[in-house]
Amino acid sequence: MTTRSKVAVLCTQPETVLQDYVRLFELAEGAHALQPGPTTILKDNITWHYAMPGANTTPWQLEGTILALRQAGFDDLVCVQNQTVLTNAFKGEDLNGYIPIFKHYQVPALYNFRTQDMKWIPYQPKSKMLALDHIYPEGLLIPDYFIGKNMVHLPTVKTHMYTTTTGAMKNAFGGLLSKYRHYTHTWIHDTLVDLLTIQKEIHPGLFAVMDGTTAGDGGGPRLIDPKVKNVILASADQVAIDAVAAQLMGFDPLSIRYIRLAHERGLGVGDVREIELVGDDVSGENWNFHVGRNSHSFLAWLSWYGPTKKLQKLLFRTPMVVLPTFVSEIEQDYLYWPLKYRHVAARWRAETPWGHLFQEYQHHGYLNEAPIAPSADRKAATLAQIT
Numbered sequence: 001m002t003t004r005s006k007v008a009v010l011c012t013q014p015e016t017v018l019q020d021y022v023r024l025f026e027l028a029e030g031a032h033a034l035q036p037g038p039t040t041i042l043k044d045n046i047t048w049h050y051a052m053p054g055a056n057t058t059p060w061q062l063e064g065t066i067l068a069l070r071q072a073g074f075d076d077l078v079c080v081q082n083q084t085v086l087t088n089a090f091k092g093e094d095l096n097g098y099i100p101i102f103k104h105y106q107v108p109a110l111y112n113f114r115t116q117d118m119k120w121i122p123y124q125p126k127s128k129m130l131a132l133d134h135i136y137p138e139g140l141l142i143p144d145y146f147i148g149k150n151m152v153h154l155p156t157v158k159t160h161m162y163t164t165t166t167g168a169m170k171n172a173f174g175g176l177l178s179k180y181r182h183y184t185h186t187w188i189h190d191t192l193v194d195l196l197t198i199q200k201e202i203h204p205g206l207f208a209v210m211d212g213t214t215a216g217d218g219g220g221p222r223l224i225d226p227k228v229k230n231v232i233l234a235s236a237d238q239v240a241i242d243a244v245a246a247q248l249m250g251f252d253p254l255s256i257r258y259i260r261l262a263h264e265r266g267l268g269v270g271d272v273r274e275i276e277l278v279g280d281d282v283s284g285e286n287w288n289f290h291v292g293r294n295s296h297s298f299l300a301w302l303s304w305y306g307p308t309k310k311l312q313k314l315l316f317r318t319p320m321v322v323l324p325t326f327v328s329e330i331e332q333d334y335l336y337w338p339l340k341y342r343h344v345a346a347r348w349r350a351e352t353p354w355g356h357l358f359q360e361y362q363h364h365g366y367l368n369e370a371p372i373a374p375s376a377d378r379k380a381a382t383l384a385q386i387t
Contacts, residue, residue: 006277007237034204040078045057046092047158048332053226053348054158056156062098080111081111105366112145127201129194142177153208154211157215173192192262196262196267206236215249219292237268240268
């Protein structure tokens with residue numbers, strides 16, 4: 001008898017969120033999804049280095065997941081950051097409040113773009129690729145550090161201008177592909193399926209913990225309208241958790257190409273009728289999210305899908321790449337952020353319970369007072385601190 005894919009969903013609040021993340025991990029059987037022994041990588045999601053609510057891994061998501069993993073006996077934890085042409089990893093982990101948590105729990109941070117931390121090596125997938133072989137005809141490179149280690153993804157629930165929704169499957173994008181991953185945007189759905197295929201080949205354990213306490217609506221993944229939703233999700237099935245999140249946002253999961261392709265190729269379950277939901281009943285939820293349009297999404301469409309996509313090689317694979325990168329950086333960091341989204345984030349911090357919690361993290365650094373570092377009596381120590 002085949003075991004159904006399981007997705008755990010809990011409604012939560014700031015006062016209980018750490019306990020809820022520990023319970024969520026147990027409901028989704030995280031300890032069974034990961035292999036004891038190997039290092040477990042935490043792959044957080046810094047979509048925008050600014051602290052934009054809904055866009056990035058939340059500090060309580062990071063802390064709660066560390067507590068859950070330590071309670072389950074996964075002591076050897078490390079966070080791996082990536083950098084893009086538009087996002088600064090060091091700025092992001094600072095502004096979003098991760099650094100005090102890393103220090104408190106003795107979780108080192110490594111960077112896939114620093115050679116002293118890891119090297120990019122050739123990798124030949126065992127399974128047939130949909131897109132990556134023709135996008136990178138010279139050969140695919142992946143970080144050597146990832147091979148043989150558990151992976152825990154920490155995405156948020158939000159929309160995306162390229163893929164409608166983004167979550168666990170998209171979270172592998174920054175870690176497994178180099179900063180030239182923008183080459184893949186025209187074939188982004190196929191790329192996400194290829195990346196999940198590779199993850200199943202190189203990781204002994206794979207899990208996702210998703211934060212929807214504040215979800216992102218509109219022209220995501222950065223320029224979003226944050227909506228308080230008080231929901232957290234977890235699953236060992238990367239396709240299933242993305243499908244459930246998509247349905248919560250109001251989309252038909254199987255109408256989203258990357259979910260449908262992954263479902264059809266047997267990489268996970270994208271049909272929510274075939275997914276076992278545990279935890280709180282969210283079957284009636286429909287947030288009526290939509291993918292908004294803005295100047296950035298228009299320029300992106302021109303670059304990757306519109307009539308000017310024939311100029312991709314000239315604009316993005318030559319030194320001329322500095323021009324579109326400069327335009328995007330000016331637009332997002334020096335126009336959109338100061339003129340609009342800085343104020344959106346400030347209003348969220350001032351007016352919502354999750355914004356108040358974020359300010360508490362900014363002031364104190366973490367919620368759980370005693371550091372839960374690796375020890376023999378993990379479960380007793382952790383339970384004593386979070387109850």
